[in-house]
Amino acid sequence: xxxxxxxxxxxxxxxxxxxxxxxxxxxxxxxxxxxxxxxxxxxxxxxxxxxxxxxxxxxxxxxxxxxxxxxxxxxxxxxxxxxxxxxxxxxxxxxxxxxxxxxxxxxxxxxxxxxxxxxxxxxxxxxxxxxxxxxxxxxxxxxxxxxxxxxxxx
Numbered sequence: 001x002x003x004x005x006x007x008x009x010x011x012x013x014x015x016x017x018x019x020x021x022x023x024x025x026x027x028x029x030x031x032x033x034x035x036x037x038x039x040x041x042x043x044x045x046x047x048x049x050x051x052x053x054x055x056x057x058x059x060x061x062x063x064x065x066x067x068x069x070x071x072x073x074x075x076x077x078x079x080x081x082x083x084x085x086x087x088x089x090x091x092x093x094x095x096x097x098x099x100x101x102x103x104x105x106x107x108x109x110x111x112x113x114x115x116x117x118x119x120x121x122x123x124x125x126x127x128x129x130x131x132x133x134x135x136x137x138x139x140x141x142x143x144x145x146x147x148x149x150x151x152x153x154x
Contacts, residue, residue, distance in 0.1 A: 028068035
C-alpha cells in the first residue's frame with residue numbers, strides 16, 4: 001500500500017511542472033491587458049456605450065482572453081460592465097478593499113481623474129488557485145468620464 005501511494009505521489013509531482021507551465025501560459029501579460037483596453041476603447045467609440053457594455057459583459061466574447069477581461073465603472077465607481085462577473089453590474093464598488101485595506105477602486109478612479117490612464121497595484125485572490133496574489137490593473141478614462149480597465153496577476 002505504501003508503495004502505491006509513493007508511486008502515485010511521484011506521478012503527480014512529475015506533472016506539476018507541466019501544469020504550472022500550462023497555467024502560466026493562461027496568464028495575460030501587461031502588454032496584452034493594455035491592448036485589450038485599447039480594443040475596448042476603439043469599440044466604445046465605434047459602437048457607443050450600451051453595445052460596449054453588453055459586449056464586455058459577455059464572458060465568452062471578444063473582450064475575454066486567457067485570464068484577462070475588461071470592466072467599466074462610471075465616475076462614481078458603479079459597475080457598468082464586467083467580463084468576469086455580471087452580478088457586479090449596477091453595484092457601486094468604491095468601498096471594496098484588498099487584504100491590505102487598500103481601496104483600489106477609489107485608486108482606479110483617482111488615477112483616471114488625475115492622469116487619464118495608468119496602473120494600480122493591489123492584492124487579490126486568484127480566481128483559480130484562490131491564493132492571494134499581486135495584481136496590477138491598467139485603466140483608462142473614456143470620453144464620457146467612465147473608466148475601462150483590465151488586470152493581470154503578477
